[in-house]
Amino acid sequence: xxxxxxxxxxxxxxxxxxxAALSDLAALLIDVAAAVKSISAMVSKGALGxxxxxxxxxxxxxxxxxxxxxxxNEAMLANCEWGGLVAGMVSEELEEPYAIPGEYPRGNYLLxxxxxxxxxxxxxxxxxxxxxxxxxxxxxxxxxxxSFLRPGREQLAAGYALYGPSTMLVLTVGRGTHGFTLDRxxxxxxxxxxxxxxxxxxxxxxxxxxxxxxxxxxxxRYVGECKAGRSGVRERDFNMRWIASMVAEVHxxxxxxxxxxxxxxxxxxxxxxxxxxxxxxxxMAMLIEQAGGAASTGRGRMLDVAPTNxxxxxxxxxxSSNEVARIERYHQEFDCGADQPYVSPLFNERSLYxxxxx
Ligand code: F6P
Numbered sequence: 166x167x168x169x170x171x172x173x174x175x176x177x178x179x180x181x182x183x184x185a186a187l188s189d190l191a192a193l194l195i196d197v198a199a200a201v202k203s204i205s206a207m208v209s210k211g212a213l214g215x216x217x218x219x220x221x222x223x224x225x226x227x228x229x230x231x232x233x234x235x236x237x238n239e240a241m242l243a244n245c246e247w248g249g250l251v252a253g254m255v256s257e258e259l260e261e262p263y264a265i266p267g268e269y270p271r272g273n274y275l276l277x278x279x280x281x282x283x284x285x286x287x288x289x290x291x292x293x294x295x296x297x298x299x300x301x302x303x304x305x306x307x308x309x310x311x312s313f314l315r316p317g318r319e320q321l322a323a324g325y326a327l328y329g330p331s332t333m334l335v336l337t338v339g340r341g342t343h344g345f346t347l348d349r350x351x352x353x354x355x356x357x358x359x360x361x362x363x364x365x366x367x368x369x370x371x372x373x374x375x376x377x378x379x380x381x382x383x384x385x386r387y388v389g390e391c392k393a394g395r396s397g398v399r400e401r402d403f404n405m406r407w408i409a410s411m412v413a414e415v416h417x418x419x420x421x422x423x424x425x426x427x428x429x430x431x432x433x434x435x436x437x438x439x440x441x442x443x444x445x446x447x448x449m450a451m452l453i454e455q456a457g458g459a460a461s462t463g464r465g466r467m468l469d470v471a472p473t474n475x476x477x478x479x480x481x482x483x484x485s486s487n488e489v490a491r492i493e494r495y496h497q498e499f500d501c502g503a504d505q506p507y508v509s510p511l512f513n514e515r516s517l518y519x520x521x522x523x
Pocket of ligand 1: 282283285373410411439440
């Protein structure tokens with residue numbers, strides 16, 4: 166029976182009712198949800214939709230664009246530009262902020278998004294997602310790139326859609342983190358996961374271990390201790406997961422705890438990590454904090470980072486709060502010299518491997 170179920174619209178109207186500061190936010194998030202529904206339809210058609218494969222073009226990140234990167238970006242722009250709610254948009258797929266076309270009224274919100282996160286997974290039918298962040302635009306003038314350079318703690322709302330076996334929308338307006346599942350029969354998102362809470366402790370970590378030789382010593386130390394399991398200082402065994410789709414990793418952490426890391430590469434000092442601050446790290450950090458977890462660069466709270474560039478990258482450590490605190494402590498100990506650099510047993514003198522010079 167469907168009667169009585171809480172739809173996304175009902176939930177959002179109730180969450181924002183009576184709060185003048187959040188007026189129109191529900192309407193904007195419903196526009197985002199409309200974009201998510203059309204992206205979900207495209208993604209779920211797979212090869213039948215003719216959308217798979219790459220274009221001969223690179224995006225601003227220097228990554229080869231998939232056809233779906235372009236189509237999903239258009240879906241976000243088209244659904245959010247016309248309603249008079251948004252003042253400007255930043256997308257992973259666009260070098261400059263998107264200006265609202267003159268035929269539409271300009272609103273008071275700034276929307277930053279990654280329309281198809283984890284898109285390398287699309288051709289192999291593994292979960293991908295859309296990530297978004299909402300800020301207020303306070304000036305009268307149209308926004309430019311600097312208008313978006315605000316710390317993540319100023320976000321009014323943040324969320325992601327996960328295109329997995331079911332399509333889910335997980336969002337926060339600063340009053341907890343809540344999950345909705347798309348009921349395809351009626352075309353509505355239904356509240357299925359209210360008040361998500363991340364356990365403070367975990368025995369599961371997620372990191373791309375192929376980069377191990379490029380990590381900083383505190384991350385090598387942490388992961389080395391997890392891998393040593395019950396025979397090491399942690400005295401218990403850990404499990405590892407890596408989907409290469411941040412949305413899917415964060416969703417798992419919101420469901421059952423865990424810690425996710427994408428640290429900086431010492432191999433490439435210009436790229437401070439891989440993930441983008443404005444439309445990946447910050448919205449995920451707000452969702453994680455609102456669910457009782459923690460999100461950090463390893464050297465400070467993610468939501469306090471002052472952005473300098475709309476496409477800036479940042480090291481990311483997020484998830485169960487006690488593990489994030491431990492990783493921050495390892496960074497502090499390393500930075501003040503209280504720590505011996507961790508040397509992976511893989512790279513000791515008798516190992517098959519040799520540590521590469523970085
Ligand atoms: O660009 C973002 C992203 O696809 C994330 O969704 C994912 O966590 C990461 O990149 C995967 O990176 P890698 O291919 O280095 O494992």
